[in-house]
Amino acid sequence: EKKIGMSETWLRKHRLIYDGATRHPLIISICDGTIIIASFKTWLAQDYLFVRAFVPFAASVLIKAWKESDCRGDMEVILGGVASLEDEISWFKAEANKWGISLSDVVPQPPNKNYYRLLESLMTFWAIEAVYQESFAHCIEEGSKIPPELKETCARWGNEAFGKYCQSLQNIANRRLQKASDEELKKAEFMLLSVLEHEVEFWNMSCGNK
Numbered sequence: 001e002k003k004i005g006m007s008e009t010w011l012r013k014h015r016l017i018y019d020g021a022t023r024h025p026l027i028i029s030i031c032d033g034t035i036i037i038a039s040f041k042t043w044l045a046q047d048y049l050f051v052r053a054f055v056p057f058a059a060s061v062l063i064k065a066w067k068e069s070d071c072r073g074d075m076e077v078i079l080g081g082v083a084s085l086e087d088e089i090s091w092f093k094a095e096a097n098k099w100g101i102s103l104s105d106v107v108p109q110p111p112n113k114n115y116y117r118l119l120e121s122l123m124t125f126w127a128i129e130a131v132y133q134e135s136f137a138h139c140i141e142e143g144s145k146i147p148p149e150l151k152e153t154c155a156r157w158g159n160e161a162f163g164k165y166c167q168s169l170q171n172i173a174n175r176r177l178q179k180a181s182d183e184e185l186k187k188a189e190f191m192l193l194s195v196l197e198h199e200v201e202f203w204n205m206s207c208g209n210k
């Protein structure tokens with residue numbers, strides 16, 4: 001049986017907003033096949049920029065794991081995440097090419113840029129990945145009518161291995177939260193909520209094309 005940690009408690013407490021981030025209309029439209037291709041393209045281009053910002057953030061979390069963690073395995077978990085980002089950037093470039101998007105012309109929209117400010121703690125590192133994992137895993141569940149050309153996108157974050165990785169990050173976060181002060185706990189819960197809110201805004205960016 002899975003032990004319930006602080007992060008699970010908070011996700012339950014903020015269930016509605018969590019569902020708002022993981023069951024956003026953009027994700028629902030991918031699941032039911034009604035997605036507008038212009039929306040998908042906007043998402044792809046903006047997320048490419050987000051992932052570029054995420055790379056140095058991941059590196060900073062790796063440094064913290066090395067300096068501060070009481071468990072050696074933590075560094076390997078985060079290193080795995082860091083290592084996969086090179087492939088992810090290449091995937092974005094190839095995918096953009098497929099859809100005729102010129103990435104060199106893309107500029108970050110305000111909801112994207114605002115999100116960069118949250119790239120600072122292990123809590124946000126886990127939450128950012130977890131929202132994508134849960135969102136896209138939903139798209140590849142039985143009975144979804146996902147367009148074939150979007151299958152690969154959904155599998156990238158919805159696959160089981162990525163799910164396990166997110167679970168490992170969550171376990172690390174829970175363990176660290178057990179030792180946190182009240183002040184740190186407050187901050188971590190606030191950061192989690194902020195991620196959920198920014199994810200909603202991030203999805204919203206792509207819905208303006210409808």
Ligand code: HMH
Nearest residue numbers: 047050051128129132202
């Ligand atoms: C906006 N959230 C956003 N982009 C991503 N690529 C992820 C989460 C997952 O890494």
